Amino acid sequence: MRERDHQSMSTSVNGGGRATQVTKLDRVVIRFAGDSGDGMQLTGDRFTSEAAAFGNDLATLPNFPAEIRAPAGTLPGVSSFQIHFADYDILTPGDRPDVLVAMNPAALKANIGELPVGGMLIVNTDEFSKRNLTKVGYDADPLEDDSLSNFQVHRVAMATLTQGALADTGLSKKDAERCKNMFALGLLSWMYHRPSEGTERFLREKFARKPDIAEANILAFRAGWNYGETTEAFAVTYEVPPAEFPPGTYRQITGNAALAYGIVAAGQCSKLPVLLGAYPITPASDILHELSKHKNFGITTVQAEDEIAGIGAALGASYGGSLGVTTTSGPGIALKSETIGLAVMAELPLLIIDVQRGGPSTGLPTKTEQADLLLAMFGRNGESPVPIVAPNSPGDCFDAVIDATRIALKYRTPVMLLSDGAIANGSEPWLIPRAENLPDLSVTFASEPNALDGSDEHWPYVRDTETLAREWAIPGTPGLQHRIGGLEKADGKGSISYDPDNHDRMVRLRQAKIDGIDVPDLVVEDPSGDARVLVLGWGSSYGPIGAGCRRVRAEGMAIAQAHLRHLNPFPANLGEVLNRYDRVVVPEMNMGQLALLLRGKYLVDVRSYTKVAGLPFKAEELQHVFTEHVEGVRA
Amino acid sequence: MTAVDLGLPSLGGLDLVPTDDAPQKAKDFKSDQEVRWCPGCGDYVVLNAMQSFLPSLGLKRENIVFISGIGCSSRFPYYMNTYGMHSIHGRAPAIATGLAVSRPDLSVWVVTGDGDALSIGGNHLIHALRRNVNLKILLFNNRIYGLTKGQYSPTSETGKLTKSTPMGSLDHPFNPLSLAIGAEATFVARTLDNDRAQLTSILTAAAQHRGSALVEIYQNCPIFNDGAFDVLKEPGEKEQRLIPLEEGKPIRFGPESEFGVVRTDFGGFEVAKVSEVGEDRVVVHDPTINDPSYAFALSRLSTQDLAHTVTGVYRNVQRPTYDDQARQQVAAAAETKPPNLQALLNGNDTWTVG
Numbered sequence: 002m003r004e005r006d007h008q009s010m011s012t013s014v015n016g017g018g019r020a021t022q023v024t025k026l027d028r029v030v031i032r033f034a035g036d037s038g039d040g041m042q043l044t045g046d047r048f049t050s051e052a053a054a055f056g057n058d059l060a061t062l063p064n065f066p067a068e069i070r071a072p073a074g075t076l077p078g079v080s081s082f083q084i085h086f087a088d089y090d091i092l093t094p095g096d097r098p099d100v101l102v103a104m105n106p107a108a109l110k111a112n113i114g115e116l117p118v119g120g121m122l123i124v125n126t127d128e129f130s131k132r133n134l135t136k137v138g139y140d141a142d143p144l145e146d147d148s149l150s151n152f153q154v155h156r157v158a159m160a161t162l163t164q165g166a167l168a169d170t171g172l173s174k175k176d177a178e179r180c181k182n183m184f185a186l187g188l189l190s191w192m193y194h195r196p197s198e199g200t201e202r203f204l205r206e207k208f209a210r211k212p213d214i215a216e217a218n219i220l221a222f223r224a225g226w227n228y229g230e231t232t233e234a235f236a237v238t239y240e241v242p243p244a245e246f247p248p249g250t251y252r253q254i255t256g257n258a259a260l261a262y263g264i265v266a267a268g269q270c271s272k273l274p275v276l277l278g279a280y281p282i283t284p285a286s287d288i289l290h291e292l293s294k295h296k297n298f299g300i301t302t303v304q305a306e307d308e309i310a311g312i313g314a315a316l317g318a319s320y321g322g323s324l325g326v327t328t329t330s331g332p333g334i335a336l337k338s339e340t341i342g343l344a345v346m347a348e349l350p351l352l353i354i355d356v357q358r359g360g361p362s363t364g365l366p367t368k369t370e371q372a373d374l375l376l377a378m379f380g381r382n383g384e385s386p387v388p389i390v391a392p393n394s395p396g397d398c399f400d401a402v403i404d405a406t407r408i409a410l411k412y413r414t415p416v417m418l419l420s421d422g423a424i425a426n427g428s429e430p431w432l433i434p435r436a437e438n439l440p441d442l443s444v445t446f447a448s449e450p451n452a453l454d455g456s457d458e459h460w461p462y463v464r465d466t467e468t469l470a471r472e473w474a475i476p477g478t479p480g481l482q483h484r485i486g487g488l489e490k491a492d493g494k495g496s497i498s499y500d501p502d503n504h505d506r507m508v509r510l511r512q513a514k515i516d517g518i519d520v521p522d523l524v525v526e527d528p529s530g531d532a533r534v535l536v537l538g539w540g541s542s543y544g545p546i547g548a549g550c551r552r553v554r555a556e557g558m559a560i561a562q563a564h565l566r567h568l569n570p571f572p573a574n575l576g577e578v579l580n581r582y583d584r585v586v587v588p589e590m591n592m593g594q595l596a597l598l599l600r601g602k603y604l605v606d607v608r609s610y611t612k613v614a615g616l617p618f619k620a621e622e623l624q625h626v627f628t629e630h631v632e633g634v635r636a
Numbered sequence: 637m638t639a640v641d642l643g644l645p646s647l648g649g650l651d652l653v654p655t656d657d658a659p660q661k662a663k664d665f666k667s668d669q670e671v672r673w674c675p676g677c678g679d680y681v682v683l684n685a686m687q688s689f690l691p692s693l694g695l696k697r698e699n700i701v702f703i704s705g706i707g708c709s710s711r712f713p714y715y716m717n718t719y720g721m722h723s724i725h726g727r728a729p730a731i732a733t734g735l736a737v738s739r740p741d742l743s744v745w746v747v748t749g750d751g752d753a754l755s756i757g758g759n760h761l762i763h764a765l766r767r768n769v770n771l772k773i774l775l776f777n778n779r780i781y782g783l784t785k786g787q788y789s790p791t792s793e794t795g796k797l798t799k800s801t802p803m804g805s806l807d808h809p810f811n812p813l814s815l816a817i818g819a820e821a822t823f824v825a826r827t828l829d830n831d832r833a834q835l836t837s838i839l840t841a842a843a844q845h846r847g848s849a850l851v852e853i854y855q856n857c858p859i860f861n862d863g864a865f866d867v868l869k870e871p872g873e874k875e876q877r878l879i880p881l882e883e884g885k886p887i888r889f890g891p892e893s894e895f896g897v898v899r900t901d902f903g904g905f906e907v908a909k910v911s912e913v914g915e916d917r918v919v920v921h922d923p924t925i926n927d928p929s930y931a932f933a934l935s936r937l938s939t940q941d942l943a944h945t946v947t948g949v950y951r952n953v954q955r956p957t958y959d960d961q962a963r964q965q966v967a968a969a970a971e972t973k974p975p976n977l978q979a980l981l982n983g984n985d986t987w988t989v990g
Contacts, residue, residue: 054987199985248990252983262981269977276738278730295980296969301737301962306763310730313723313760317703317734320721321742325734343724433986436978476719476735476742479698484667484714486722487706496669497714 021230022237023194028087029241030095031189033182034112035104035125037070037080040182045082047186047203051195053253053430056243057086060544062094062617063426067283067366074133079111088242092544092551094427096619102185104128104159107137113149122152123188125181127160155234159184159225166224170217180221187225194240197226247432254431256395256424257284260354261291263402264326265298266434267352270403271410271442273324274299278314280307280333283366284425285356288328308336312353316340319349320485322446322475324406328354331373332363334380341415342381345511347485348462348471350409350416352402353387357421359615368615369422371540372591377417378569378598384508386515388412389568391419393543396431398424401566403440408518410444413470419568421590423617424541447474447481453493459483461495462507469514516570523572527561528554533634535582536627537607539565539595542588542618549623558631568595571602579605583634586610588623647960649770649846652740653699660691667717678829678855679709679776686716689836693743693843700743703732705752708783709776709855712747726757729764732771737959743843746773751781754790754810761850765821767958768847772839775812775852780861793940798860813935813950816850817928823849824931824951826938829856830869834880834947841949847957854945867942879907879937881948886918887934897937905933907944923952 031048035041042063052059062083071078085095100121103109105128116122129144143149144156163184167177183204190197201219208215229235254262268275277300279289293302301318305311308329315325327337334341334355344351357373359365377389388408392401401418409416451472452458459481462471474481483495491498492506525535538546543564550562563578565571579585579599585607587596593609600607610626612618665687673679690700700718704710706725713720723731728746736744746764753761753775764771780798781787788796788805791812795804816824823845825838835853842849854865867873875891887897888910896910896918910918923931931951938945 050985054985056987056989246989250982250986250988252986265980266977269975274738276734278734296966297973298975298977298980299966299970301966303734303737303962305730305733306759309727310733310760310763313727313730314734314737317731317736318738319734320731321735321739323734323738339724340727347721433981436981476701476739477699479696482698482717482719484669484716484720484722486704486713486720487724488722 021235023240024237025240025242027089027241028085028091029100029193029239030083030085030098031100031102032081032083032098032112033102033185034079034081034108035182036073036107037066037068037078038073039080039104040179041080041082041104044182044186045084047200048189048195049084049428050199050203050253051190051197052084052086053251054196054199056246057088057241058090058244058246058430059084059086059253059428060091060094061085061428062423064616065367074105074107074128074136076107076111076137079107081108081112086241088244090244092548093617093620096621100189102189104181104185106133106139109143110137110139116152118151120152121155122149123155123157123185125159125185126156127158157188157228157234162224162228163221166220167217170213170220172213172217176214177217180218183218183221184225184228187222187227188229190222191226191229192235192238194238197222246430249432251430252433253428254396255287255426255428256392256398256420257287257356257426258291259396259398259431260328260402260418260420261288261295263399264288264292264352265295265300266399266436266439267402267406267442268298268300268324269436270439271324271406271444273322273444274301275324275326276315276318277302277326277328278305278311278318279303279328280305280311282308282330282333284358284422285328285330285333285354287425288354288356308333309340312337312340312351316344316347316349316351319344319351320347320475322473324350324352324410326352326354328356330356330358330366331360331376334373334376338381341387342383342385343487344415345381345385345387346487348413348511350413350473352405352409352418353415354418354420356425357419359613365615367422369541369617370590370613370615371419371421371542372594372613373419374539374568374591374594375597377419384512386512387415387417387569388515388518389417389419391540391566391568392424393540393564393566395424395427395429399431399434403442404566407440407442410442411470412468412514412518413473414515419540421541444473446478447472448478450480460493461485462490463493464510469510469517518570520567520570520572522574523563523565523578525561525563525578527559529559531559532561533559533583534586534627534630535561535563535578535584536586536588537563537565537579537595537599538588539568542590545618545620545623546588548620549618549627552620552624553627553631556628558628560627560631565595568598576603579603579607584608584630586627586630588618588626590618647846649842649844649849650693650695650743651846653743654696654741655694656696660694660697662687662691664697665690665717667715669714671715672711673708674859676856676858677708678778678857679712681829681832682774682776682835682853682855683712683715685832685835686839689839692840695743699741700745701735702745702747703728703735704747705749705757706783707749707752707781708857709747709749710752726752726755727760728752729757729760729771729773733764733767733769733958736769736771737962740959740963744771746771748773748775750775750777750779750789750791750812754812754815762815762819765816765819765848765850768822768955769958770846770848770960772842772849773851775850776855777812777852778855778857778861779864780857782857782860786860809940811935811938811940812852813850813938814932817932817935817951820928821850821951822847822953822955823949825850825949826852826854826945826947828854828865828868828947831947838949841952845952846960847955865942868945877942877944879944879946881921881923881934881946881950883921883923883949886915886920888918897934903929903933905937907937923949926953
């Protein structure tokens with residue numbers, strides 16, 4: 002399967018009403034763009050749900066400013082939502098939109114550069130006042146001059162039409178105007194033959210306490226639909242048939258929701274109560290919100306006074322025999338570092354989720370980046386190894402949490418899970434796992450003294466010979482009273498020890514425990530088997546890298562792709578895989594952090610391709626990079 | 637946002653902690669670790685008092701946990717034959733909060749010092765107190781940094797000459813109890829390391845209290861701040877300065893009980909000669925007054941020069957605890973909606989292929 006360019010496949014004539022040509026497409030990318038207050042994220046979410054319900058494969062990319070309401074009508078205030086949906090399996094939210102919906106001049110100006118020649122532009126003309134145009138630096142109205150002549154432009158007075166449709170509802174003009182995003186959704190839903198029942202049901206539920214607002218939104222949605230059907234502005238509608246999926250039951254899911262469900266499932270699989278200690282931070286807060294709704298699964302959520310207290314409470318709960326979890330983003334990890342070190346020293350299970358965002362410092366809170374890898378790897382004082390797990394897509398977050406929990410419980414260690422902003426807010430269809438097929442993660446707490454000298458004491462640092470994990474002896478267990486803490490402990494007995502040889506041994510034991518974690522081998526995808534170039538990535542770049550590789554192969558070139566789920570320890574066969582190829586290319590949304598680790602550990606001259614723009618890689622961009630390398634090896 | 641009435645749980649501090657039928661002795665609570673505080677350190681006295689007092693609670697030893705931060709006093713857990721964690725600087729209240737919330741069957745104690753609790757860990761302290769987590773926090777206040785060899789602390793008197801302040805410290809000190817009462821702590825007390833009887837009675841009351849209890853213990857550091865509290869210990873001096881509180885009794889002190897605490901026109905308290913103001917004006921101590929202004933006013937009688945120091949239980953009031961309510965929400969949620977993982981994963985919008 003390859004990432005194809007969209008194309009018309011057949012046309013027919015619409016049955017009812019006036020004759021409309023129907024064009025079949027295999028994929029479409031639509032971008033809704035407007036002011037932060039225009040409800041573009043909601044509009045995009047609803048269109049996504051419609052596409053999912055229709056059976057398309059899809060991927061989404063929300064893109065919004067950190068400010069809740071940046072000054073209205075300005076460029077910094079533009080919020081957009083891109084959805085890519087198709088009749089085959091797709092890997093990315095799409096490089097460029099085929100259709101741009103611009104609700105105001107700022108949205109037009111910020112996004113028009115990405116609309117390819119011939120692309121469709123639907124503009125809400127009501128916002129194109131002289132004042133609004135001046136605000137974003139338009140000297141002349143682009144709708145009036147010929148600057149948009151390369152595009153198929155549809156000028157729609159969405160606010161006026163919405164207000165007209167709601168004239169009899171008794172709603173104020175302002176409230177009526179606020180429904181214009183549903184007008185846009187209705188128009189696009191008509192144009193792409195989307196089912197509308199789900200949206201109407203959703204609006205009734207969302208505004209259950211304000212039935213008049215619910216009805217107004219539904220009226221606006223229908224007005225947009227009818228506008229498409231009855232006016233002659235749109236000669237063509239489009240069909241994107243359902244995609245072929247493996248059999249099963251599906252739903253649409255975002256990365257943060259999948260992380261939250263993964264945590265719930267991890268608690269159920271381990272039969273442990275879960276305590277989440279967290280401090281609100283973009284883009285991780287939704288995990289806290291979601292988990293707080295599921296206390297019925299034995300989940301306690303503590304919204305702590307700060308990041309440090311969040312992980313502190315989680316570690317305290319782990320000490321007491323719960324599954325302790327903390328969720329945050331990069332700035333939070335910086336604050337939690339000392340406690341992660343304590344968890345390393347105390348050798349207690351702990352799940353640490355970092356939804357990475359642009360850095361350093363406050364950086365780009367709502368944008369994505371992969372620049373916390375070395376922070377996760379080394380960001381603590383002393384020799385302080387921590388396993389690292391990274392999901393590669395929104396739905397994959399679920400499996401990644403289960404795996405991270407397995408490692409934390411089996412090896413009694415804090416585990417870092419590195420998601421990022423693109424995965425957190427992006428969504429895709431998800432084959433819903435069967436609960437009965439999830440792994441058994443149950444643990445055994447210590448119940449008997451384990452002193453190696455035959456006494457009746459508990460020695461906290463006696464290790465399992467295979468995993469090197471120490472026993473989990475929780476308070477309340479008779480006869481096993483013991484003390485742990487951040488000071489170096491004597492191997493085995495666990496008393497405070499300043500002995501030089503003991504410290505050297507303990508440092509190596511802690512490292513050996515992490516190095517010995519059971520991690521599956523890296524799988525390489527190389528359909529032709531002839532590839533001399535390997536592309537190796539990690540995390541959310543899986544989609545763009547895969548799409549880039551498909552494009553390269555579609556040009557008749559061979560290229561291999563592999564993606565790391567485990568960044569620490571690396572899969573045992575990684576060195577062998579790296580040495581199998583003439584060239585290894587490592588694309589990352591950072592300055593080459595994985596590349597540095599690979600070079601250091603395997604002495605392989607990997608080629609780094611880096612970008613830190615706050616947005617995912619584009620498939621086209623990677624196609625060019627990969628092609629250059631394939632050609633470079635040939636030459 | 638609307639508020640929800642969460643109801644008032646009415647439990648004692650130890651009601652959910654299992655008890656031991658076998659009689660216990662102080663030595664049962666001594667661990668095999670050699671105690672390594674400096675000779676003459678006030679910490680020994682508190683450790684001995686704790687080991688002697690715990691048998692009176694009759695709790696199972698394995699259900700008692702001491703969590704500490706960093707500093708001399710934070711070595712305390714190593715010497716107790718209970719469960720314990722010597723954690724990191726200032727964070728003990730946060731770690732203890734997670735433990736207390738998830739384990740109602742434990743008696744959780746936090747051992748901390750003036751640097752640990754009031755400087756690096758100030759945030760966690762005030763938030764544990766305002767949440768009213770069922771924790772007993774023992775704040776060993778020696779008014780100096782001992783473990784780092786003698787820098788001034790957040791409770792050192794202004795102008796303190798130390799290695800880091802050769803020209804005198806500039807910081808105005810915290811009054812720890814004013815801080816705790818400002819955070820609306822539900823149990824607040826102060827005692828001295830040399831007053832074994834008062835220390836033991838306060839520890840008992842703190843243990844029985846359901847919610848956060850802050851006990852400040854003035855403790856002598858013989859190496860870096862020796863004699864810091866001598867004026868509160870020397871016969872002839874101490875009677876002039878110590879104002880002991882007893883529930884239901886008029887607050888009087890002095891060699892001849894000639895002084896009393898009376899209200900000022902501004903709603904605060906001041907010290908007066910009872911003979912001059914009359915017995916009727918002397919305040920009768922009531923630690924159960926809910927308005928924190930009362931205990932706060934008492935705390936303001938203690939000044940950094942130790943001219944007066946109020947000891948005893950300032951405040952002992954009931955308020956729902958964070959941990960009880962957190963567990964109640966989890967239990968109520970499970971009762972209303974039995975957990976069904978498959979239903980959660982499915983959600984409301986699914987489609988089936990094949």
